[in-house]
Amino acid sequence: MRNTARWATTLGLTAAAVCAPLAGAASGADGTTALYAPSALVLTLGHGDSTATATPERAVTLSCAPGPGGTHPSAASACAELNGIDGDLDALAMREGVYCTRQYDPVLVTVDGVWQGQRVSYERIFPNTCVMNAHGSSVFAF
Secondary structure (H helix, E strand, C coil): CHHHHHHHHHHHHHHHHHHHHHCCEEECCCCCEEECCCEEEEEEEEECCCCCCCEEEEEEEEEEECCCECCCCCHHHHHHHHHHCCCCHHHCCECCCCCCCCCCCCEEEEEEEEECCEEEEEEEEECCHHHHHHECCCCCCC
């Protein structure tokens, strides 16, 4: 009987240790606690035409859940833009009315992290900075 109690205690403590960090909670305006799926990304930017040769020149963090934050200078608008496309970075299209030169100076953008609890790994090479800025005006503005 003593061995059964020890196993039950061990199992209970293990479950608490594993599940407690996974149950992140955010306080609502009315004081209630609501669960949320994490959304935290690391964005890097560098010049080059492949991840093997491009050195990251800038990097920021962007957290969108439970609220906008991180080192991204426009976290609130970047999160709003990402929420509008459900975190699908491939859905960022070039804004209409933006005209860029055809100068080839490749810019590599990478995004890694978690969006609404799902793993994200994104990489895109833009022909130049103008084209990059025309896609995801808030997301890539760092």
